[in-house]
Amino acid sequence: MNLDFDAIVIGAGAAGLFCAGTAGARGRRVLLLDASARLAEKIRISGGGRCNFTNIHCTHHNFLSRQPEFCRQALARFSARDFIALVDKHGIAWHEKTLGQLFCDDSSQRIIDMLDRNAARAGVKRLMQCAIAAVAKDGDQFRIESTQGNFRAAKLVVASGGLSIPQIGASPFGYRLAEQFGLEVVAPRPGLVPLSMDPAWLARYGDLSGLSFPAEVHAPGAKFREQVLITHRGLSGPAILQASSYWQWQEGTKRPLEIDLMPEIDAHAWLRQLRAGGSRAGLAGALAQHLPRRLAQQLADGTPGAGRVAEMSNRTIDEVATSLQRWSIQPAGTLGYRKAEVTLGGVATEELDPVSLEARRVPGLHFIGEVVDVTGHLGGHNFQWAWSSGWCAGMAL
Ligand SMILES: Cc1cc2nc3c(=O)[nH]c(=O)nc-3n(C[C@H](O)[C@H](O)[C@H](O)COP(=O)(O)OP(=O)(O)OC[C@H]3O[C@@H](n4cnc5c(N)ncnc54)[C@H](O)[C@@H]3O)c2cc1C
Known part of the structure; x- marks a missing residue:
């Protein structure tokens, strides 16, 4: 089959569709091409099957990128409000879960069906299980060789996503294509990913696996107040996933994270007040007023010389307060792309026009969605980037 199109989009995920x-x-x-057998698998599995499709507070401050302002225009041109209007128009019921995060009431499949129907109605020809063998540019035309035929178009949009979850078809295709055309790619790495801890830490805290508690996690350049979850491999939960994206942010530096277990109170003042009041409680009992009992016990057991609060020295109070509000965590690593929700890095934003997402040095070639060096916080921001960047490129084709 030899067919000519105005535009070819590679990747029928959120941004491409x-x-x-x-x-x-x-x-x-x-023409929309995808190597997978199933359409938009990441939308389907997202948000625990309910797709956290946007966030009402989404701004460029919710993204990591070498150029933090890059995504600003696209987010303004097609905003969370615009996507909500589309969802409403299609009668998809949704609810706000927390922190502005919007989820389908029913299932992620509603979002996939909406996007697929709109594309089909607009005459988009979609080919699945289409492995791409080669891409070349002849004059002003892109030529694609694939297992389903050869195709030509003056515009080519790369929407092949990042490296997260290789088991459902993630591939480095977009990065390789960018490099083929001489464009810079910011080194990819896993983001929104659980962290692993070393054996000594696991020996001490591994028994608390499954325990979840609210805390404020401080990473280099950002802090997040949400739940932390202790797992059998280390740490997870929304606050840790968010912090993980910043943990390796500066090349080569793996600075520790700090966890504030009592962000609502001044632990130092509180402990002194308890002591002054002659509290008969042991440290574990006192900590259990603010922390899960098992965690309180574990922290107290690890504090030498901590008997009853009433008898604690100034020095012990200082030490306990510091360990409560600046609990230092040195992760051993991440659980990698198999468990990462997103991929940080990607096609350098300096290479792209922020309005059309077109490569400045390769007319007609666009990159959208996660393949670009724009990565959102947890909570619907990554889909919003897929919609915003997808819409902007779609309007420029
Ligand atoms: C478990 C999980 C849950 C998530 N939940 C949320 C959430 O609730 N809210 C949120 O905002 N974000 C969520 N995300 C992130 C979100 O899914 C992605 O950021 C988003 O899907 C990116 O859209 P995209 O179109 O750029 O890439 P994708 O949706 O990944 O689509 C890329 C497409 O390209 C295709 N492809 C890849 N390589 C090739 C190739 N060589 N040839 C042809 N086609 C190819 C793939 O098959 C895929 O269909 C979640 C991610 C995961 C892994």
């Missing part, structure tokens, strides 16, 4: 539908609705003849 939305981009193809947007361009198709503007009368462009669009």
Whole structure:
């Protein structure tokens, strides 16, 4: 089959599906190709099957990128409000879970169906299980050789995502294609990923596996107040996932994270007040007023010389307060791409126009979604980037 199109979109995930539908609705003849058998698997498994499809507080401050302002224009041109309007138009019921995070009431499949129907209605031709063998540019035309035929178009959009969850088809395709055309790629690494701890830490805290508690996690350059979860491999939970994206942010530096177990109170003042009041409680009992009992016991057991609060020295109070509010955690590593929700890094934003997502040095070549060096916080921001960047490219095709 040899067919010509106005635009070819590679990757029928969140960004690619939305981009193809947007361009198709503007009368462009669009071909959408994907190597996987199943459509938009990441949308399907997202948000525990309910797709946290956007966040009402989404701004460029919710993203990591070498150029933190890059995503600002796209997010403004197609905002969370615009996507909510689309979801409402299609009668998809949703609710806010927490912190502005919007989820489908029913299932992620509703979002996939909406995007797929819109693309089909707009005349987009979609081919699945289409392995791409080669991409070349002849003059002003891109030529694609694939297992399903050879195709040509003046515009090529790369929406092949990042490296997270290779078991459902993630591939480095987009990075390799960018490099083929001489574009810089910021080294990818796993983001929003559980952290592993060393055997000594696990020997001490591993028994608390499954325990979850609210805390404020401080990473280099950011802090997050959400739940922390102790696992049999180390640490997870929303606050840790968020912090993980910043943990390796500066090349080569793996600075410890600090966890404030009592962000609502001044632990130092509280302990002194307890002592002054002649509290008969042991340290574990006192800590259990603010922490899960098992964690309180574990922390007290690890504090030499901590007997009853009433008898604690100034020095012990200082030490306990510091360990409560600046609990230093040195992760051994991350659980890698198999467990990471996103991939940090990607096609350097300096290479792209922030309005059209077109490569400045390769006319007609666009990169959208997670393949770009724009990575959101947990909570719907990554899908919003997929919608915003997909829409902007779709309007430029
Ligand atoms: C478990 C999990 C849960 C998540 N939950 C949320 C959430 O609730 N909210 C949120 O905002 N974000 C969530 N995310 C992140 C979100 O899914 C991604 O950021 C988003 O899907 C990125 O969209 P994309 O279109 O760029 O890439 P993808 O959706 O990953 O789509 C890329 C597409 O490209 C195709 N492809 C890859 N390589 C090739 C190739 N060589 N040839 C052809 N096609 C190829 C893939 O098959 C895929 O269909 C979650 C991620 C995971 C892993």
